[in-house]
Amino acid sequence: MKPDDAFLARGGAQALRVTGKRKGLPFETQDWVADEVPVALEFNGISHAVMLATPLDLDDFALGFSLSEGILSGPHELYGVEQEVSEAGITLQLEVASGAFARLKDRRRTMAGRTGCGLCGTESLTQVARQLPVLASGPVFRSEAVACAMNELRALQVLQQATGAVHAAAWCAADGQVRLLREDVGRHNALDKLVGALAIGGIAAGDGFIAVTSRASFEMVQKTVLAGAPLLAAISAATSLAAATAQASGLTLAGFVRDEDLVVYSHPERIA
Numbered sequence: 001m002k003p004d005d006a007f008l009a010r011g012g013a014q015a016l017r018v019t020g021k022r023k024g025l026p027f028e029t030q031d032w033v034a035d036e037v038p039v040a041l042e043f044n045g046i047s048h049a050v051m052l053a054t055p056l057d058l059d060d061f062a063l064g065f066s067l068s069e070g071i072l073s074g075p076h077e078l079y080g081v082e083q084e085v086s087e088a089g090i091t092l093q094l095e096v097a098s099g100a101f102a103r104l105k106d107r108r109r110t111m112a113g114r115t116g117c118g119l120c121g122t123e124s125l126t127q128v129a130r131q132l133p134v135l136a137s138g139p140v141f142r143s144e145a146v147a148c149a150m151n152e153l154r155a156l157q158v159l160q161q162a163t164g165a166v167h168a169a170a171w172c173a174a175d176g177q178v179r180l181l182r183e184d185v186g187r188h189n190a191l192d193k194l195v196g197a198l199a200i201g202g203i204a205a206g207d208g209f210i211a212v213t214s215r216a217s218f219e220m221v222q223k224t225v226l227a228g229a230p231l232l233a234a235i236s237a238a239t240s241l242a243a244a245t246a247q248a249s250g251l252t253l254a255g256f257v258r259d260e261d262l263v264v265y266s267h268p269e270r271i272a
Helices: 058-068 098-106 143-155 158-163 187-201 218-227 240-249
Strands: 013-022 025-034 037-043 046-053 078-086 089-096 167-173 178-184 208-212 231-234 252-258 261-266
Touching: 013 158, 025 158, 037 058, 037 098, 046 058, 046 098, 058 078, 058 089, 058 187, 058 218, 089 098, 143 167, 143 178, 143 208, 143 231, 143 252, 143 261, 158 178, 167 187, 178 187, 187 208, 187 218, 208 218, 218 231, 218 240, 240 252, 240 261
Parallel strands: 037 089, 208 231, 231 252
Antiparallel strands: 013 025, 037 046, 078 089, 167 178, 167 208, 252 261
């Protein structure tokens, strides 16, 4: 899928004049670079977090972040999202239910988010590993379906094809067809956007699985479990904490999913 200029100009990338050297010859051309801007999240007027993100699908991001962080117990606790754009960045003003706001105040987290770290600024160790549900025994997925999903995912990364600088997270049906995809410069952000899009669309994550174009870190596992998906497939490796968390939560965790190859770190019974 070749991205067109209209798509890229809507907020995912911008065109820059660049110079360089390729195959020994100098060149000068126009190139697309991924947008990365500070995105602040405010809950009922209180600033909670600032993330560096691609300014696309921000309503999905607002909801997905709130669900992944345990601020909202469900989409029904989010009453509305307003976007305020300034020279400094974008502020997402979320109006949430009083119960959600009370939980937020009990578990305040001052976090200056970065594209490579999802726990920066966490105030205590107890805030890192929250109590996760144990997933029920879900469907069994064929390894060919997981491979098909990863191959299709790469082909559908419009922003990545243009810029080479973003991650993607996708929800895939049991047969391996990619049904929903989100991209962002941050792997955590891409997954949060996907979680939000699933919730907005009323899609049961447990009917399929999630595929990501990154390593499988602890937070990626935690977000997948909270979303209710029984399988997380990653193009790169898993960490030890991710594998242990997946095992304890009933999540099947697969890494190095490339072509027909994969490595399964936990609950291999879900992959035929």
